[in-house]
Amino acid sequence: MNKLTIDLGGTSLRVARLSDGRVIQIKKESCPAQSDEDTVIAHLENIIQSMMSPDVGMIGIGVPSVVDAERGIVYDVANIPSWKEVHLKDILESRFRVPVKVDNDVNCFVLGEKFFGAGKPFDNLVGITLGTGVGAGIIIDGCLYRGANTGAGEVGSLPYLDSDYEHYCSGMFLKRCSNLTGEQLAVAASAGDSDALDIWHRLGYNVGKLIQALMFTYDPQAIIIGGGIAGAAVYFEPAMRQSVQDGFPYRQSVKNIRILFSCLDGCNLLGASML
16 A cells, blocks of 8 residues: 655645555645645645545644644634644545545654654653754653544643753754854854864753653663754764763763664655654
């Protein structure tokens, strides 16, 4: 059975067709995120239709929002303001007549790593994405843990310093400190700019404290880091690893945990096939 998977973002959407766990076709288009609800849905339906074939037996979708995974309802989708409550599963099943699974995009990320990437050896792991925001997906005893409202893993909202982790571990922190994007700040750091290097160091410290919070809460075997900011790991990883060690009371946990960076192309798309 072939599957279609969708990674729905605020600026773009990607659709892949998979066969036996391999991506055999992929398409990327811009997302009309500022349009009304029906226009965004119609655009999504059109790109799905362009990829459909008779052997597609399932559609899996990752969405940057809180999701009622059982009923396939998405709420308050990040960067798509018109999507306040969209019954996406019902809409797409009615149109395409195949089962549709919907989940949070970071849950798709950690499923991708668990079944196709660096997470394969681990039954207990956390995947975190660092980008515009901060989120986590959680695998416990080999199974995705969603919580009662598919809200487990919203670690960016945990209090930290004078705000929360999202304000200190995401692009918001970089922008606030430098008025530059992560990409621009990485270029500056690569040129040896001391201010840029200091900002990355501070970000690494904050991410280390986020990892400590995850260790206290879930005690995973591994934490796998993805998202746009992870591409600049060379500039913040040393400070991050030092921060994880500093002040953590359980030395054996620090010794045992594996902290890895995602290297899996199309991780979210692959993970959506496992919903």
